Amino acid sequence: MQGEHALNNGKLEHLQHIKNWLKLDDMIYPYWFAWKNKLLYSEGREVLHELVGQMSMLCELGMRTTAAAMGTVPEKIVPDQILFASLGEVAKRFADTRLMLVNLYEKWTGERLGSSKDASDVFNRIKEHADLLDYLTSTKLIADFCYLAARVGFFYGGDRHLREVAVAYRQHYPIILTTLNRCIERYVEDVLATLPSIHSISLLMYACFKVFPEQFEASRMVKLEWVPVCEVDELDSRRLVKSMVQGWLETLIMKVDGKIYAIEGRCPHEFADLSIGKVTKGGRLICADHYATYMLSTGTVTTHPVIGSAKPLATFPVNISDGKVHIGIVSR
């Protein structure tokens, strides 16, 4: 049997209190910004190993909660065979992504990740109270955290292989989400407002945030490669400039209220082209597809789209020299 659980009851109780005054977005942003800062202010590749380790843990957990959902009071889903089969595909997508991450970790370190102790600890505590709905909503939150980790790794990891895995997971993510939503719809009307139990959220938060130390002493900012993207003058004559950086990063550069911003070129919600969006005073960008609104300075979502929810927008540091705008890309 498993050894002692990583969480003691006092800590769990404390986390449960926290959830009472948190919304889902409040959990998403700290996670995104904590990882973003950790990647930007940690030199070396160990931070990538941690990120991949955490994504692998999340995928293992997602596989387990999905599989457990299929083995728990399944008669509620069973009348819809295709939905039941889709749930099986969700477990497979998590397991396949985990395998890619484990392979990547081995390529980097020479070591192969085994079964995750954190995933076991969290799952075994979740299952003490979980019903089918809780398994499904927990899986959704796990998929969200994993997606954030994949996105942050894609933009700030500075590693081509990690980007490939992140892109692979990005293909899975909308399918995972749609399947889970369709299953959850069988229980509740307002799918988007349905969260896992306090118990499960607390456990997931604990597992996701434990990689961040209580006192973070930032080392020097990671080495950035300054890539020229356009002439400064171009931004005066045009609303914004699109640029493909290093062949993988689609960016938008714009000048608003005299300040230059560089952001990812696609909406994190459903990948719409942000160049046709609307830039407003105060440094906000509204996506033309579903009206998600982002703060250009931080990437924070200020208004969620009309359907679903958006993730934070990736932003990049800007530097001007020799009359050209350069953006800083992480180089490890």
Add this chain to the structure above:
Amino acid sequence: MSGIRTVSPAELQEWGIELKYDAEKVMKDVSDPKMTGEEFVTYLEQNVFKKYWDEHYSWGYTWVMKDDVGAITSWLRLGAWLEWRFASTLGEALGKYAEYIDPEFYSLFAKQLAEEAWHWHIRYKALVHYGGNMDGFNPNIIPEWLDLFIGVLDVAKQDLNHFQIRFVSGINVVEWFSEPHHQGVVDACNKLGKYTVLRDVFEEIKEDERFHYSLASKTWAKHCDTPEKRRIAADIALNWAIPLFLLGRKKRHVLALQKKI
């Protein structure tokens, strides 16, 4: 295996089932310390499983050659339910006992989980195509299937250190017998020149079942590297799973032809 249903020789005899292997001899042979995991797999396939190929092929073939839609839907009702039941059991195993499964097998078991759930869909589709439905279906009509598909978790849980060996030896092992059976169904459909939906479904499932059996053979090849582990695997497969499965399938064959499922 206290508290877990096992099949007695008298029950097998009553239904005319012959065990084509000597379990005691197999247990003695696999206790050879020089035997490798791969050799264990070859040994079981050559000395046990292959002896059943013709019989199971014949069951699949004769069932369809009867050319009776009522018998076909009767068989499919249980088949569809079994796919769901297996997906559910596998989901519980992969979800709740993942720490006792070799992580290198996670994606393989997840693939099997997705396929079992998909088979539930396509078997049900075939059932509906031939005018059948699941109304009033009672799985207790052949309790051996319940004993096998639910009991396997109890068998596996009895020794968590060998959970995966015990689980695949109790359930994935019976997937080997699906290949000859499904081949018989496909050949009979072709011979009759009809039941094309049934043929296509069984053709697809047959390929997947081969993969599902391979989870047992891959587990044995990798992990049955000691006489003790081989004895555990052989004991569960030969003394528990296969007799239970043979009895369940024979009853199913007889009852389906009588349209009683």
